[in-house]
Amino acid sequence: MTDLTSVFPPSAEAGAGDRPATAAAAPGRGRVREVLAFLVRRPGLVAAACWVALVLLAAFAPGLLTSADPLAATPADKLAAPSAAHPLGTDELGRDLYARVVHGAGLSLQATLIAVLVGLVAGSVLGLLSGFLRGWADDVIMRVVDVLLAIPGLLLSLALVTALGFGTVNVAVAVGVASVASCARVMRSEVLRVRHSLYVEAAHAGGARWTRVLVRHVLPNSSGPVLVLAALEFGTSILSVSALSFLGYGARPPTPEWGSLIASGRDYLAVAWWMTTMPGLTIAATVLAANRISRVLDGEWRHRR
């Protein structure tokens, strides 16, 4: 857990190397040098962190990256190839594709975050209870988890979308529920590992109530692998959310969203390659970056040479 938190600053803010230094004032110099050496040997990681920072910027402050209106149509410029005026070209109504991709980041990222949170919170609670209570509760929860794993994730999401109705939030919830099972599995196995530790026994012996033991001792010590999984889920959730909105269950048309941008480019495949390629590359790069960062969280920092 301590390793994870110490890894967060360098990976999240690759440029700002001063934060870990202030955090560890005395051995600061060596620490900074270590972080820099770690990053220099991993240019891919630095690129991934920069890309994620850029996507986050696009999601929270799209105005900083583009001044163009994603909904403003200029029919004269329709289906224009990438140029200086329109870096990623324009779509069938003459809307600037770059502005639409930048503004679409907000909705795509919001849906992905909801999905990851739903999966993470529900999965962790189920796994925590299952591993901590054992007995029949464990059996029931784990059988349900087994069944959820037997239904392909996308199909489970589709069933949920059928019941919940369409829309970005519903799609996000549906994708999140599909990832509950794997989260619960990982959490349970961690809890099983932790619950027989000496400090948990000590807390019990010290008279702490089981809720306190659970929240103060078991949860913090078993959340590491689950957070790694969450980072990995972030990548798969982007894919699932955009797949569902590609199929037309997500955001309503003029609203830009990465998956639906690709869907709308589908009809112009032969004449305007940029309409599908540019949003597609954006999604792929974001997933790749998320997966790269999750690998750092998964002990690459600890096992560094």
Add this chain to the structure above:
Amino acid sequence: MKFFARRVAQALFVLWAAYTVSFVILYMLPGDPVSVLAGTEAGRDITPEQLDALRHEYGLDRPVTVQYFVRLGQVVRGDFGRSVQSHQPVQTMIADALPATAQIAGLGLLLAVVFGAGLALPATYVSWGWLRQTLLSLPPLGVAIPSFWFGLLLLQVFSFKLGLFPVVGNEGFASVVLPAVTLALPSAATIAQLLAKSMSATLREPYIETARAKGAGRPRIHLRHAVRNAALPALTVAGLVVGNLLAGAVVTETVFSRTGLGRVTALAVTTQDIPVVQGLVVFAALVFVLVNLAVDLVYPLLDPRIARPSATAS
């Protein structure tokens, strides 16, 4: 035999639970299929009395628990009910659409195994670091690419630019290739990652050292000694891979405008045709369960340690 009987019982349990989960999701949540039908173009002039008659026909006016057991009894007999939209029996719709999907899924599975193994084995075999790094960096890329975009990319290059394959349709072998490649990509990447990992773990085993000490060459050690053991973990995800091929068909068939299970699914979700969606979910669970049963049966043949009674306990 006892082992097999237990596996069959587990499989039946999973099927029952998949039915129950899909029932809970689809029937307990707000919105019943008939009121959805009333909201569509075709259903605009249906009177409330007709809606009630329809609800009665589908048994939706009965208490939820009664609906659950009645439907369960029908499903056990292989009757998944009728589509709200087309009035066709769900099992006929699935049976009609299955061959088209089985074609692309079958070829997709073959390609996934060939590409996956074709990437993982050379990657663990070559001794040049840069080539190994390059090969090993491909699977993460394959996992990150959205498959619907990959399909569109293939269409753009091979159908529109080069004109090698038909743009849409179900006709002939040529129309199967691009959808199968699209379906295979994520599975191939998964298989490659898994196989490369278990290959490098197996190559560190003591028995490999023994083989090397006895003078076996590198090709012999890799192909005769290591691959057979390293392939076993990859086999355990077969159920998952086939399930993902089925789910991936929803996206792939939409991209390539093919008919098949995927299109049936997409259409059923769009029109909120609940009996069809439930039938498809249970069908996917059935496929998953059957594949896993098959793997369980094959496993002892490949790994004699499993067949021994002492080993099954662990």
